[in-house]
Amino acid sequence: MVLPLTLTLISDAFPPARLGVAAGPVLGGAVTEGLSWQWIFWLNVPVGIAVAVLSALLLRESHGPRPRLxxxxxxxxxxxxxxxxxxxxxxxxxxxxxxxxxxxxxxxxxxxxxxxxxxxxxxxxMLPLAYFRLRGFAAANAVIFLQFVSLIGSLFMITQFFQLGLGYSPFEGGLRLLVWMAMPMLVAPVGGLAAARVGNRPVMLMGMLLQGAGLGWLAAVATAGVDYGTLVGPLVVAGVGIALVFPTTADAVVAAVPPEDSGVAAGTNSALREVGGVFGVAVLAAVFASYGGYASPAAFTDGFRAAMVVAALVPLVGAVAAALAPGRGAVRSSDRAADPESSVSESGWAASGSAGRGSRG
Known part of the structure; x- marks a missing residue:
């Protein structure tokens, strides 16, 4: 429930062109090694309480246009x-x-x-099917699904590769993942600014190509006992690609629909992202099991390389979807929403007077 609402509230407070997404590196390795894996769940408790209190105090209210669920x-x-x-x-x-x-x-x-x-x-x-006829909505959702098939599947495999293939502890492996995981924090805001200048499509397309290239490079150089320095370049390239896709898909999917339905767009995007992650872990695990195993570092690396080849190919398919997204000159939903007849016909459900069904602000 929280994930789509965060993007909805941000969209209500800022114009889409100013949106950017950043994600900090994961501290799971340090928590797992220094405390225990159960503490990963306890860490969310004080954060959740603090955010709940701050949300009640600081967020302004907004409503969607539907009169009932x-x-x-x-x-x-x-x-x-x-x-x-x-x-x-x-x-x-x-x-x-x-x-x-x-x-x-x-x-x-x-x-x-x-x-x-x-x-x-x-x-x-709940989900007006007419939105899938909008190129921006359909393309952004296809891209995020395919990106997370590759991203979460490869994250699942790379964390194991550092520990089982290269012999690092959970904390040491987490530290070495920073060059990959820090890229969204550093590059995503830049990607959002670039998209504001040249449009979402070229930035999204470049991101998918870089993600595929970086993971393909990683598959090519990964061997049992490989020096960590050899892996830095592929991880950085893949991380930059991932970072360029985050803000552009978020912007494209929200901008494609009338502003009052940004929650629907964000929810659809979140659902496809999570399902993509599930499929990514399952598919890459199946590929890994077909070509390798856990018997030795060499056996693990054989399976890992095969899985990374698949993880590299999936973003290239996503690049095709990104190339089909509307260009910078396409009419944004905020422009269409000013026209009640256009907004009604494209949302596919509001018979008339949709602006009167909800309030914002």
Whole structure:
């Protein structure tokens, strides 16, 4: 619930052109080694309490345009995503051809079809299907899904490679990941500024190409016992690419819809991002198991290299989606939203007077 609302509140406070995304490096290695892995969960408690209090005190209220929740759509969508997530999570253990996995995929597909059928006729759909006819919305969501297939899958493998393939402790491995994980913190704001000048499409496209190139480079140089310095270049290149995609997809998906539906856009983007991460871990783990294993550092590295090849190819497919995004001169949703008839026809659900259904500010 929190993830899409953060982008919605930021979008309410700032124009899309000024948005940028930064993510700090993960301290999980230090926590795991110095304390215990359970402390990773406890760290969220004081942060959550502090943010809840500050949110109540400092955030201004805003509302979406729907007069009521789309409960049938919510249930169908949640069930479809559960089934489609269950299948790749179980596949590495039971096998991709196992009846449980195949059945979960089929159930997910049927539930997704039912969700789409309901959304096409619902009076106030949770996700107006007409938004997928907007190139900016469709392209940004495709890009973020494919990016997270590669990103989370490769993160899952690289953290293990540092420990099992190269012999670093969890804390030492976490420190060496900083050259990769710090790139979004350093580069994403720059990417947002660049997109404001040249448009989202070229920055997004460049980001996907760099992510694929960096991970492909990593696959080429990874060997058991490889010197860490050899890995710095690939990690930096991939990290820069990742950082360029974060702000551009966030901006593109929110800018594609009327401002009052920025929460719907952000929620769709978040859902596809998380599902992409699940598929990424499952697919790369399956590739790893087919080409390597945990018997020795050399065996692990063989599987790791094969998985990284797949992780490098996925962003190249995402680059195709990025290339299909609208150019800088395309009309933004904020311009269309000024025209009630245009806003109504493209949102696909508001029969009339949508501006009167919600308030902002």
């Amino acid at each position: 789309d409960l049938p759509g919510l249930l169908l969508g949640a069930a479809a995503l559960f089934a489609l997530t269950w299948a790749p999570v179980r596949a590495p253990e039971t096998g991709w051809a196992d009846a449980e996995v195949v059945g979960a995929f089929l159930a997910g597909a049927l539930l997704l079809a039912a969700f789409l059928a309901w959304e096409a006729r619902a009076p106030y759909p």
